[in-house]
Amino acid sequence: MTSPRTIRTAILLLASSAALAACASKAPKQLPPDPGANVSTNTAQEPVQGNTITPGSQADFVAQMMGQDTIYFDTDRYNIDSADMTALQAQAQWLAQYPGKRATVEGHADERGTREYNLALGERRANAAKNYLVSVGIDAARLSTVSYGKERPVALGSDEASWAKNRRAVTITID
Template identity: 70%
Template sequence: MSRLSLTVTVLAMSAALAGCAHKAPKELPPEPGTPIGQESSSSDMTNAAVPGSQADFVASVASDTIYFDTDQYNVDSADGATLQSQAQWLARYPDKRITVEGHADERGTRDYNIALGERRANAAKNYLVSLGVAAARIGTVSYGKERPVALGSDEASWARNRRAVTVTIQ
């Protein structure tokens, strides 16, 4: 008899729990502190970049990346225009710091590509400093060929990997 009562009890509890399940609401309530009538949809919040953030930086400048020719680290006129737009953004946010990442394609030794990536990062840094950005706000790092953005052993992939990328920090 106790086995039967245990089975009935388990079935009754299962039915009770199933009846408690509810559907998620179609619309979530506004965030705490949001004035009534000024709620924003979640799609608005995902598209808005916080001023001074990396997303704002990427949306505001010509590009966060400059590219180099094979075995080169000089900043050409197109790269200069990109760095000019980055310097203008940095002037709007004087407390922001950045790191310039230097990269190379897969050809060459690891040591050679680390040194080349460092020269590329420093070339971008020096150009930004020449535009008035304080050197103390800019750090550099070289990844050499260790972080390719394009996987492939062809000229198009190599060209995309020979780059310096500016990343905001702080």
């Protein structure tokens, strides 16, 4: 015969196991993109079909820009220089070719400085790029900005080469 104490212990063990099993974390269905990854929010169509890129997709934008989807800044600066103007003019030409497309300009900073300072600097960088695109004829309603500050570096490291790669504004097409 089993004693009431043994039964209570078994019930307590079963309840504890069930509670622990309920607390176990579940893996997410889809992982978020890597920091700095250029990801289109357009899920209506696949940008690459076979070996061809769909015209007007984020993949098409990146391919046409050949690295000019990103502009870089000096330390604590957000001014647009002549190299930036060339890249932004290429972006504007692509956006003019696809008037139904919208874009987000992401502002980034290097790891130095406070989180708040770098978010503000990233915002100024994104707005500088957006304002230039508007000045060459892109409707401001098609453009949005977001600042990631130092939160999404593309280069890890505490040296000038890494910092230079992280001081940037990146244009991502949407819709």
